[in-house]
Amino acid sequence: MRESDYQFIRNLVYERSRINLGPDKRELVAARLGKRLRAMQLASIADYCSFLRTDKAQDEVANLIDAISTNHTFFFREGHHFEYLRSTILPELAGRRRAECWPALRVWSAASSTGEEPYSLAITLAEVLPALAADWGWRIDATDISHRVLDRARAAIYTEESVVGHVPPMLVTKFFQRGFGPQAGNYRVKSSLRERVTYSHLNLIEGPFRFPEPFQFIFCRNVMIYFDRQTQEELVARLAGQLVPGGYLLVGHSESLTGIRHPLTLVAPAIYRRPPAAKA
C-alpha cells in the first residue's frame, strides 16, 4: 500500500469513527482490506481509495470501518466487572429503585460487538435480579458502529468453543440451546434472554445520544482505547450524561480514565460512578 493511500484511509477512518490508526498499522490495514477488494472486484488499494473519493462511497465507508476495526470479545470478559455487578452494583440499585422511582433497570452495552458482552450482562441480571427485586423489569440496549457485528449479535449463535470455554456449565444449560443438523456444534442464546436485548447502530462519536431514559449503568469497554485523548474526554462526558445520578460506567481495564478530565468518581478498578444527586 502506498503511503499516500494509507494516509488517506487513516484520515477517513479517523474522521468517521475517531479510530486512530497508528503509523505501524499499515500492513494490518492492507491485509484487512483484501476482503473488500475481492468483494468489490478491485485490483488494488489505489483503486479502492479512488472509489472512496467518489460520491458513491457513502455506504462503503461503513464497510471500511468494519474491515479495519477489531471486534474481539468473549463471554464474561474481564470477569471482575461481572463479580462487582453481582456483589455491589445490583444490590445497591435494587435497594434504591423505589425511592428513585425507577420502573425498570436500564443498561447500555456501548460497542457491544458480536453480542457476548450484552448476553453476559443478560445472564447476570437473569440470575441475580429475581432474588433482589423480582418485580423489577430490565432491558439492555446494545449498540455498535459495525452492521456486520450487530447482525451476528442479533442471531446470537456461537461456537461451542466460545460458549463452553467461558460460560459456567450450569449457565450454559440454563441459557443456551444446543444446535442440531446444520447447527450441530453451535449454541444459541435462548429467546428469554434475546428478547431483553435491543441492538442498534450507533457511532459513539456522532451527534447527541437519543435514548428515551437514562441508564443505571453503562458498559463501554475496549473501544475507547482506539480513540485519542480529546475524543475519550468528550465521550466520557457524554456517557456520564446518559447515567442516572449515582449510576455506573464500566470501562475496559486497559482504559483507565487517569489523565483525562471527567465528572465521575473511581469506585473500583475500571468502574466509575456518577455522583449521586445532592439531598434537598
Ligand SMILES: C[S@@+](CC[C@H](N)C(=O)[O-])C[C@H]1O[C@@H](n2cnc3c(N)ncnc32)[C@H](O)[C@@H]1O
Ligand atoms: C474490541 S470490541 C469490544 C467489545 C466489548 N465491548 C468487549 O469489551 O468485549 C470494540 C467494538 O467497538 C466498535 N467500535 C469501534 N469504533 C466505534 C465507534 N466510533 N462507535 C461505536 N462502536 C465502535 C467496534 O465495531 C467493535 O465491535
